[in-house]
Amino acid sequence: MATKRAEPVTIISLRKLSLDTPEPQPKEPKTFTVEDAVETIGFGRFHIALFLIMGSTGVAEAMEIMLIAVVSPVIRCEWHLENWQVALVTTMVFFGYMIFSVLFGLLADRYGRWKILFMSFLWGAYFSLLTSFSPSYIWFVFLRTMVGCGVSGHAQGLIIKTEFLPTKYRGYMLPLSQVFWLAGSLLIIGLASVVIPTIGWRWLIRIASIPGIILILAFKFIPESARFNVSTGNTEAALATLERIAKMNRSVMPEGRLVEPVLKKRGRFADLLDAKYLRTTLQIWVIWLGISFAYYGVILASAELLERDLVCGSRSESETVVTVGVSEESQSPCHCHMFTPSDYQTMIISTIGEIALNPLNILGINFLGRRLSLSITMGCTAVFFLLLNICTSSAGLIGFLFMLRALVAANFNTIYIYTAEVYPTTMRALGMGISGSLCRIGAMVAPFISQVLMSASLLGALCLFSSVCVICAISAFTLPIETKGRALQVSAAGVS
Structure with a gap:
């Protein structure tokens, strides 16, 4: 007579049940x-x-x-x-x-x-x-x-x-x-x-x-x-x-x-020229130098164009040199021209231009992105520099200068934001500092173009300003990293 083997089957079933049940794991802290x-x-x-x-x-x-x-x-x-x-x-x-x-x-x-x-x-x-x-x-x-x-x-x-x-x-x-x-x-x-x-x-x-x-x-x-x-x-x-x-x-x-x-390695110049950032850094430097050159060039050129009327060629050479002093020993061939109320008024009007395009600049930065927005405003800056060569009325000239001030200010806005966003925390301040340093080189060169070359050749000076802006526009358009909607990076390893 055969015997039942129910017990061993039960034991096997319990073992299977035990093996299939996962053991509770400790929760990782958030x-x-x-x-x-x-x-x-x-x-x-x-x-x-x-x-x-x-x-x-x-x-x-x-x-x-x-x-x-x-x-x-x-x-x-x-x-x-x-x-x-x-x-x-x-x-x-x-x-x-x-x-x-x-x-x-x-x-x-x-x-x-x-x-x-x-x-x-x-x-x-x-x-x-x-x-x-x-x-x-x-x-x-x-x-x-x-x-x-x-x-x-x-x-x-x-x-x-x-x-x-x-x-x-x-x-x-x-x-x-x-x-x-x-x-x-x-x-x-x-x-x-x-x-x-x-x-x-x-x-x-x-x-x-x-x-x-x-x-x-x-x-x-x-x-x-x-x-x-x-x-x-x-x-x-x-x-x-x-x-x-x-x-x-x-x-x-x-x-x-x-x-x-x-992060132990912070604020190293070599990091800016690392393979991950080399192209970005070099193009940013070109843009910073060019924007500064254009910005201070516009400011200095405004006085030359408004006071000396270089565009329409009605400037009198005898009016450019004023002697100071009453005796021959004290006379100095310097330009001694004190600002009048109208001069201050002109400065205020042109300065207000720096915020004229701010709303459009904000829209461009947020919807078109930093790179495309900057390339567009730099290209427009190049065009308006060439328009300064047109002989027009005083109001027309002030209008061109007003738009130029608005465009160069928009350029500065965008490159400031981009530079602060593109570099990681470990070298953000250094990247901004070196960019600002190169920016001042452009500012140091601008007076020689706006006040020296412009007096000799207006078209030559304006073409130089325009050419630099075109180079900056191309450089901005081809930047390898877009920072729109991008989280700030902590280290260079976080680059995407």
């Missing part, structure tokens, strides 16, 4: 990066305060840079200066800017954006006040050069804004910073028209340093970049900053623990 936190917190009250305070660095910078334009006629007459001596002041300011732009960028990537920005404002305000006590032309040149050194660190304000703004807001908020540069330019022109004829240029310089001093006090409300802190291993400080922003914005932090790789 983590997030600074990029995740910035996007989760979103835009709010902190970013409005950040925009107003860091944006106001443009007011101080514009006042210090444009100061030379309104003071030059006065010091020319007071110290009996020749043309090359007046031009040397501007050249030396940009020379100081060029040298220290690289230095401040290197230090900012290693020691922090906030520290360098604070130091640059202290430096600039101190030497700006000293300039008002200049006993001679030589001292004036030296002290203004020191001011240029300090102003070069103001670019860290833009970097701090970039590193705190969520991705979708960068293309809107950063171009609006042009409003502050415009405000500073208009403020210094308005002050000059009132202060110089009454209490003199020395008091104008003292008054112009006030915004910088006020901003030094306001910087305590802005923290160090969380992206910088976390890249140096200071996660606690970065977390405290992000929590403070979330509280101000009445938002929430992401769940989990803040993690980010500690």
Whole structure:
């Protein structure tokens, strides 16, 4: 009689059931990066305060840079200066800017954006006040050069804004910073028209340093970049900053623990020329140099075209040289022309042009992308330079100059944003610093084209400006990386 084998079958079935059931795994703790936190917190009250305070660095910078334009006629007459001596002041300011732009960028990537920005404002305000006590032309040149050194660190304000703004807001908020540069330019022109004829240029310089001093006090409300802190291993400080922003914005932090790789290699020049960034870096340098060359070329050419009427050829040679002094020994063949109310009015009109295309610039940056938008505005700049060769009325010429100022300002807006976005945290400040340095080379060359070559050959000077803009347009169109909608990179390894 056969026996049943139910028990062994049951045992086998239990074993199969046991093997098919997975063992519970421990849950991995949630983590997030600074990029995740910035996007989760979103835009709010902190970013409005950040925009107003860091944006106001443009007011101080514009006042210090444009100061030379309104003071030059006065010091020319007071110290009996020749043309090359007046031009040397501007050249030396940009020379100081060029040298220290690289230095401040290197230090900012290693020691922090906030520290360098604070130091640059202290430096600039101190030497700006000293300039008002200049006993001679030589001292004036030296002290203004020191001011240029300090102003070069103001670019860290833009970097701090970039590193705190969520991705979708960068293309809107950063171009609006042009409003502050415009405000500073208009403020210094308005002050000059009132202060110089009454209490003199020395008091104008003292008054112009006030915004910088006020901003030094306001910087305590802005923290160090969380992206910088976390890249140096200071996660606690970065977390405290992000929590403070979330509280101000009445938002929430992401769940989990803040993690980010500690990057030991920061602020190295060799990284900019690494294979991943070599082409981008070289093309950015070309664009920065060309945009600056065109921007300051327009500013300087405006005075030449309006005052000397080079286009229609009605300038009288006898009107170009004015002697200063009453005796033969004191006479100097310099141009001594004090600004009149109409001169200040012309400067204000052309300066307002810098914001005329801002709405279109913002739309282009956000919908067409940084590269295409920049290539279009650079191409239009080239066309309007050639249009200056047309003999037209004074109103027509002012209209051309107005559009040129609008276009070159749009170019600056776009390349500032692109440069701040394309480089990773480890070399963002250095990349911006070196670009700003090359920018000043263009500014140093522009006077020789606008004030020397233009007098000899108007068409030749305009064709040169136009050709440079065409090269920049091509370079912008062929940039290898588009940063529209792209998260800020932490290190070079994160490039896509």
